[in-house]
Amino acid sequence: MKHNKHLVIVIESLGGGGAQKAAINLARQWHEEGFIASFILFSKQSEICFAPPSEVKIHFLEKCPSPDARGVRANLRRIFLLRRMLKSLNPDTVLTMVSTTNTIGCLASIGMKWRLVISERNDPTRQKIGRFWQIARTLSYPFADLITANSEVALKFLAKQHKKEKLLYVPNIVATSSADTVSQTTKISCLKILSVGRLHRQKRYDVLLTALYIVRKTTTNFHLTVLGDGPLAPELKEQSITLGLEEHITWHGFRSDTEEFYKKNHVFVLASDYEGSSNALLEAMAFGLAPVISNSQEGSLQYVKNEESGSVFQQGDANSLAEHLLDYYRSPLRLRQHREKALQTSVSFDKTNAFEIWKSALTGEMPS
Incomplete structure (x- = not known):
């Protein structure tokens, strides 16, 4: 393997999402291995919440259609611009992330010599991307050298359409805690709840707020901290006021220092209708928070066992x-038991092992 193995990660933006954080974690590890990593974002107006190391360059597609621009012409333009930039960078490997970007990356790479790896980051059985993109995904993914997913449910879906030898489960590179136990709390004066994610319909913060309204009928000894921003922020804040919850919720917006919040809370709630394998959830478990998730998050149910390592x-x-x-x-005993089990489960989130799997996938030197 060449020492200067050049990896280009193609992603629409480096906004505050799980895929973006996963991309940054991977680029950082790749750089620390002594390899070259760089990003291609779709425009200079792309949001950058997670900044890569200074040595990792960010390239922007010049005159790329805005994210709101749809239709065949706009997407052909994206494909053309991406292909041209990739040819100029001449990478060894290209990694694309998220369904629509994966499709654009596949079509931009037809006939090119670089290794193309695509990463499915969500639950494709539930995520609605539209019929056009569903068909385009099915037709374009075979052009990739390897199709990866960060959840078993996504892999099973992809296996119905693509050859098994082209598929690989690749776990998230997760930030972990040095703690090996949780506090021996015998009484909870205030249940501290954390939720991390974009304020988007998929995340179902409306359900969480309604649940807290119900909790408030029994006790006022709770507090919710929300890390994230998004289009539903005004609506959700208004809902919290209507429900009389404003004193029980702190809206922090996007924060890159999530680890500080993991250390201060007891419970992590992910109320989403669907997820792939949530980075924030795995990080919260690694810091000893008891996870509470919906039963539709099949990608996360492999980690959260109801009444054992959390609640469903x-x-x-x-x-x-x-x-x-x-x-x-x-x-408090039940809470402590679930927190300890979550922490024990997180031992499997081995950052080094996850990166080794990624490295094998990206170089083509697959593990036995």
Whole structure:
């Protein structure tokens, strides 16, 4: 393997999402190995919440159609611009992330000599990307040298359409805690709840707020911290006021220092209708937070076992979510047991092992 192995990561933006954080973690590890990493973003107006190391260059597609521009002409333009830039950079490997970018990357790489690896970051059985992109995904993915996914449910879906030898499960590179136990709390004066993610319909913060309204009928000894921003911010804040929850919630917007918040909370709630394998969830477990997730997040259910390493509530059911939160408030022992089990489960989130799998995938030197 060449010492200067050049990896180009293609992603629409470096905004505050899980795929973006995963891309930054990978680029950082790649650079630390002594290799060359760089990014291609779709425009100079692309949001950058996660900054890569200074040695990792960021390139922008000049005159690329805005994210709002749709249709065949706009996407052909993106394909042409990406192909031209990739040819100028002459990478050894190209990694694309997220379904629509994967499709554009596949079509831009037809006939080129670089190794193309694509990364499916969500649950394709539930994520709605539109019929055009569904068809385009099916037709374009075979042009990739390797198709990766960060959840078993995504891999099973892809296996119905693509050759098994082209598929690989690749775990997230997760920031872990040095702690090996959680505090021996015997009484909870205030249940501290954390939720991290974009304020988007998929994340179902409306369900979480309604659940807290139900919890408030029993106790006011709780506080929710929300890390994330997005299009639903005004609507959700208004909902919290309407429900009388404003004193129980702190909206921090996007924060890159999530580890500081993991250390200060007891419970992590991910109320999403669907997920791939959530980076934030795995990080929270690694810091000993008891996870509470919906039963529709199949990619995360391989880590969160109900009544063992966390709690699983019925998708979209605020009463079910509220009951799980109240159970933690009423039983500090149960909370501590779930936190400890989450921490133990996180041992499998080995950053070094995850990177070795990524390195094998990107270089073509596959593990046995």
